[in-house]
Amino acid sequence: MKTLLLLLLLCHVSSPVLHSLKHFITASTGIANIPEFVATVEVDELLVGSCDSHNRLEAIQDIAKKFSTEYPERFDRYRQQCFNVMPIYISCTYDLMSLFNQTGGVHVLQEVDGVEWDDETGEVKGFAQFGYDGEDFMKWNRKNFTWIAQRPEADIVRPIWDATELLREFYVGVLTQIYPEQLKKSVEYGRSFLLRTDLPSVSLLQKTPSSPVSCLATGFYPHRASLFWSKDGEELHEEVDHGEILTNHDGTFQMSVDLNLSSVTPEDWTRYNCVFQLSGVNEDIVTKLDKAVIRTNWVTPTNMTVPVAVGVVVLALTFISAAGFIVYNKRKAISPPPSINPPPSISPPPSPDNSVDLSDWQNPKI
Incomplete structure (x- = not known):
């Protein structure tokens, strides 16, 4: 055995x-x-x-x-x-x-x-x-x-x-x-x-302006690492949500930590940093909380309001003058005692890969 x-x-x-x-x-x-x-x-x-x-x-x-x-x-x-x-x-x-x-x-x-x-x-x-x-x-x-x-x-x-x-x-x-x-x-x-050491890439991600800002570190090795938000140089323990360390397909690791901005004023943003620490590496990777570096695909619809409204009015007037009425077709989509010689070693199969895909952040479902 x-x-x-x-x-x-x-x-x-x-x-x-x-x-x-x-x-x-x-x-x-x-x-x-x-x-x-x-x-x-x-x-x-x-x-x-x-x-x-x-x-x-x-x-x-x-x-x-x-x-x-x-x-x-x-x-x-x-x-x-x-x-x-x-x-x-x-x-x-x-x-x-x-x-x-x-x-x-x-x-x-x-x-x-x-x-x-x-x-x-x-x-x-x-x-x-x-x-x-x-x-x-x-x-x-x-x-x-x-x-x-x-x-x-x-x-x-x-x-x-x-x-x-x-x-x-x-x-x-x-x-x-x-x-x-x-x-x-x-x-x-x-x-x-x-025994190698791989440093990660660190990104700040946000799905919507009201969502927490997530600090994502990916591509690091070994897995003994920490990631946290700090304020004025002190680690935060409130208004943060720590994710688990996950394995990437190439054998490196990733992790994230979210910061709730609901109580953070714009003036205080400069006081916050995301800090990554890797075992065996003396220098931390520090990323400042800065709107300019946050990655998101959120598009504010304000600039589109006037053109869209004008286009709708013109289209409506065209149909009214030509036909005198508009027909709307609404379609509904219907839509005994145990073995004396039990096995020698090992257990659960690996769980499915639940790694964070960066595309989930870049293409949020709003």
Whole structure:
């Protein structure tokens, strides 16, 4: 079962201080057109590889693709290991269905595990957690190498898992030795890609004159960054709305923070700045709140009022003088106990890309 863990070798992402490796596994039943089993690997929140029960093993990021090219025999071995572990998770799902007296329908078993490594202090923290049908189920206690039941039904399973020595040895081994070693090797292998620093482009966006001003930073790497609005040099905590860090298609990241201008007078605009900070970079990127640099496609209709009004009047008079009446045609558009040998590692498939598209700002639906 050293298996899935080895999937991580085709990946890793890093930054000056904290590195993370996460496996996700999902086994499901009763969902049409979706693989029964999906496993993914993330490093520093970046999706780098996946495999599923449709016999697909995909290297997603450049570092993983490079690894698959340089070490095809290892890549093929990961494929076999991933496929070998699939039946374990699927079987465990049916075991839980039996335990809960579920005879059919949609059911999902999920696991996430991995490690976090601080390359300055050397501290390594391993974690593993199972979920079933959208609720927490079981969690690994790294202090005493036992399982913690996270719902009443899991109390039946916990003693069995705790009493299974092979299971305990497996998680102790992967979370304290195998994962950390693979993570460190991956950092060395992909140093030029994983330890790089990319600064973002920062834009101020606004849909309408009454909308909040959004400060968008996109294209930065690594993901350890902060973005905030400041007033007179002090970070604002009120009248702001922070967005999540999202992944771009090229493996970089983006994030945004909105500023509500309802209580900001025009005279005070010069007191506000959007500040971006990236881990490992000493200088901040500061963008002043300035109407001249705000990007929007909002067009004030005032200048069009007179020409449009005149055109309508002339057109109406033309029809009246020619025919004496206007006809309007209005058309309406009609419009049993769980498996003693539960799966070894990983959980939920990556969520769909919900990245912010700049076109949404440049072409708002008003």
